[in-house]
Amino acid sequence: MATGEALLAVERLTKHYGNVVALNDVSFTITDGITGILGENGAGKSTAIKILLGLLRPTSGTATVLGQDASRSIAVRSRVGYMPEHDCLPTHVSAAEFLTHMAEASGLPPAMARTRAADTLRHVGLFEERYRAIGGYSTGMKQRVKLGQALVHDPAFVFLDEPTAGLDPAGREEMLALIRKTHREFGISVLFSSHLMADIERTCDRIIVLQDGRLVQSGEVGHFTKETETVFIEVDSNREGLVAALRKRGVAVTIDRTGLTIEGPDESVYDHVRDALVEAQAPLRRMAPRRRALTELFERESETAYTTGAA
Amino acid sequence: MAEAIVHAESRSLPAASGTVFDIGYRPYTGRREGRGRSRMAIFKDGFRTALGFGRGARAKILPWLFIGVLTAIALVMAIVAGAAERLGGPGTAERANLPSHSDFYGIASIILFVFAAVVGPELLCPDRRNRVISLYLVRPLNGTDYIASRWTSFLVVMLAAAWLPQVILFLGLSMGDAIPIQYLRNHWLDVPRFLAAGAAMAAYATTLALLAASFTTRRAYASVFLVGLFVITAPFTIGLAQEIDGPAGQWISMFDLANIPVHVNDVIFNDVSEMTEHAPARELGARMLVIWYFIWTLVAATILWWRYRRLSP
Numbered sequence: 001m002a003t004g005e006a007l008l009a010v011e012r013l014t015k016h017y018g019n020v021v022a023l024n025d026v027s028f029t030i031t032d033g034i035t036g037i038l039g040e041n042g043a044g045k046s047t048a049i050k051i052l053l054g055l056l057r058p059t060s061g062t063a064t065v066l067g068q069d070a071s072r073s074i075a076v077r078s079r080v081g082y083m084p085e086h087d088c089l090p091t092h093v094s095a096a097e098f099l100t101h102m103a104e105a106s107g108l109p110p111a112m113a114r115t116r117a118a119d120t121l122r123h124v125g126l127f128e129e130r131y132r133a134i135g136g137y138s139t140g141m142k143q144r145v146k147l148g149q150a151l152v153h154d155p156a157f158v159f160l161d162e163p164t165a166g167l168d169p170a171g172r173e174e175m176l177a178l179i180r181k182t183h184r185e186f187g188i189s190v191l192f193s194s195h196l197m198a199d200i201e202r203t204c205d206r207i208i209v210l211q212d213g214r215l216v217q218s219g220e221v222g223h224f225t226k227e228t229e230t231v232f233i234e235v236d237s238n239r240e241g242l243v244a245a246l247r248k249r250g251v252a253v254t255i256d257r258t259g260l261t262i263e264g265p266d267e268s269v270y271d272h273v274r275d276a277l278v279e280a281q282a283p284l285r286r287m288a289p290r291r292r293a294l295t296e297l298f299e300r301e302s303e304t305a306y307t308t309g310a311a
Numbered sequence: 312m313a314e315a316i317v318h319a320e321s322r323s324l325p326a327a328s329g330t331v332f333d334i335g336y337r338p339y340t341g342r343r344e345g346r347g348r349s350r351m352a353i354f355k356d357g358f359r360t361a362l363g364f365g366r367g368a369r370a371k372i373l374p375w376l377f378i379g380v381l382t383a384i385a386l387v388m389a390i391v392a393g394a395a396e397r398l399g400g401p402g403t404a405e406r407a408n409l410p411s412h413s414d415f416y417g418i419a420s421i422i423l424f425v426f427a428a429v430v431g432p433e434l435l436c437p438d439r440r441n442r443v444i445s446l447y448l449v450r451p452l453n454g455t456d457y458i459a460s461r462w463t464s465f466l467v468v469m470l471a472a473a474w475l476p477q478v479i480l481f482l483g484l485s486m487g488d489a490i491p492i493q494y495l496r497n498h499w500l501d502v503p504r505f506l507a508a509g510a511a512m513a514a515y516a517t518t519l520a521l522l523a524a525s526f527t528t529r530r531a532y533a534s535v536f537l538v539g540l541f542v543i544t545a546p547f548t549i550g551l552a553q554e555i556d557g558p559a560g561q562w563i564s565m566f567d568l569a570n571i572p573v574h575v576n577d578v579i580f581n582d583v584s585e586m587t588e589h590a591p592a593r594e595l596g597a598r599m600l601v602i603w604y605f606i607w608t609l610v611a612a613t614i615l616w617w618r619y620r621r622l623s624p
Contacts, residue, residue, distance in 0.1 A: 053449045054449075055445075055448060055449065074346060074451050074452070074453060075345060075346070075451055077449055077450055077451045077452075078343050078345060078349075078450070078451045080449070081449075082446070082449040084442070084445055084446070086442055086445075087441065087442060088441065088442040088443055088445055088446050089441060089443070090437060090438075090441050090443055091441065092366060092367070092370070093365070093366075097365060101352060101356055102446065102450075104348060104349075104351070104352035104355075105349050105352040105353065105446075105447060105450045105452065106343075106349065106450050106451065107343045107344045107345045107346070107348045107349055107450075107451055108339070108341070108342075108343065108344070108348070109341065109342060109344060109348065112339070112341045112342075116339060119336075119337065123336060149446060153339065153343075154338055154339035185335065185336050186336045186338075187336075187338065
């Protein structure tokens with residue numbers, strides 16, 4: 001599939017469980033790359049993934065995966081992989097046997113399934129341990145087996161539902177690196193669901209944010225962080241004079257305990273800062289561009305939404 | 312000195328060299344065989360699980376113990392009949408009414424049912440307990456494919472367990488006869504009969520075992536429930552049927568779950584086995600007994616299918 005072409009498309013998707021609205025008129029498209037789907041528990045992430053996997057029928061709207069209706073086409077599932085959040089591994093079989101079986105269950109001939117299982121276990125870092133029963137694996141190793149079974153049939157697209165859940169910091173780093181590798185080296189596009197913004201920010205190219213079953217944001221991760229670009233300035237003295245000089249030039253400044261922050265600067269701001277420093281005779285100690293983390297952005301937006309809602 | 316020579320030689324040899332190539336990720340470009348292959352994978356896995364192939368020794372003990380016991384019963388029957396023929400002359404076994412093909416399923420039915428009760432749930436319960444089923448259902452399969460494949464795999468195992476002893480018995484009786492060819496000529500009809508009766512027994516036991524397993528994630532609960540069902544319904548229904556005469560007693564006797572496929576066996580062989588000899592249900596006639604068998608098997612199969620069909624959208 002060509003880069004930029006929609007791999008997944010969701011159009012006016014709604015899902016009700018009785019009176020509970022899990023998804024409400026959600027539309028988005030996902031192209032090649034790593035896309036993060038972010039939201040709190042109950043935001044509708046898992047429901048969206050289950051509809052895209054064909055495990056749930058939507059109440060209304062359509063979900064298309066690789067050009068086919070997700071809830072009707074069984075064949076398309078041979079080209080997608082799924083790593084669930086919950087435990088889903090047998091305990092008494094080896095990882096090699098399990099992955100071979102899963103590859104066959106995805107439609108691969110037995111000889112190919114064995115080869116793919118060995119290759120995949122090597123890629124997820126379990127080659128040496130492949131003949132041990134899964135029941136004896138650590139949490140991190142089990143997560144790798146879960147990822148392995150999602151990749152063993154070489155899908156075009158893989159759904160990862162909370163892949164870092166239950167991992168220690170080192171295991172989490174390794175899993176995030178594996179996810180990046182999945183797209184950058186294996187060429188498999190990823191939809192990565194998480195409630196951890198840091199994981200999404202560090203791994204994903206694009207982001208979809210769901211809140212209470214509604215789509216609240218979607219776009220490039222870089223776009224969100226660029227929007228929140230700031231310049232941080234610290235001076236040795238006459239901070240008040242500098243603030244006045246900047247405000248006189250129409251530059252919005254916020255003051256905190258250690259310095260000044262100018263939000264969303266364009267190129268001309270640096271000229272204003274230079275002139276204001278000269279005017280205020282304020283000795284510059286430090287000036288650096290800084291990007292806000294997504295966490296700050298969405299914290300700020302949810303506060304705004306809360307305030308608006310309260311008003 | 313010798314050591315020095317060895318060192319000198321080893322120095323003169325070219326150093327062993329090799330290169331490790333990281334071949335990287337290789338996308339799969341081969342055939343994708345779709346739903347048929349997926350069903351076959353579930354079938355194959357079910358068959359291996361039931362017989363303990365690819366598992367530890369513990370997983371093999373129970374299935375092979377049951378198959379061994381069933382085979383041993385057939386062997387003993389064949390040896391006894393063969394000995395009677397040799398010692399008492401041709402036709403002694405038949406005259407003495409020694410148990411034969413038509414009696415085998417009556418004798419072995421409870422072992423077959425316990426086998427189904429103990430082994431059958433292993434094909435379904437762990438998949439739901441470990442939630443492996445969620446991985447199957449995102450592959451080119453639906454709930455119907457899954458349960459049909461599992462049912463077929465266990466049916467094949469049950470057919471093997473039901474037919475193998477009968478084949479051994481047939482071979483034993485043929486070879487035990489003074490003129491084996493004559494035995495084959497006179498008894499060839501037993502082969503399709505025991506194949507049909509074994510299939511009826513296997514289909515019934517497979518379906519009930521998997522149906523019980525579909526209600527729990529614990530294999531032990533399903534096994535205990537099934538064994539209890541087969542063992543308890545027998546004395547309960549026999550006792551009641553003896554107390555109550557007439558059609559009511561006959562219908563109560565129909566609920567002896569272990570006897571339902573044995574009645575079909577009797578119909579196929581046109582004979583009465585020891586298990587069903589005194590069952591009042593016999594009075595209801597062959598047609599009703601066969602219909603009753605199909606009702607139990609098909610209703611159980613439908614409920615089983617419905618429970619797994621729900622898993623698909």
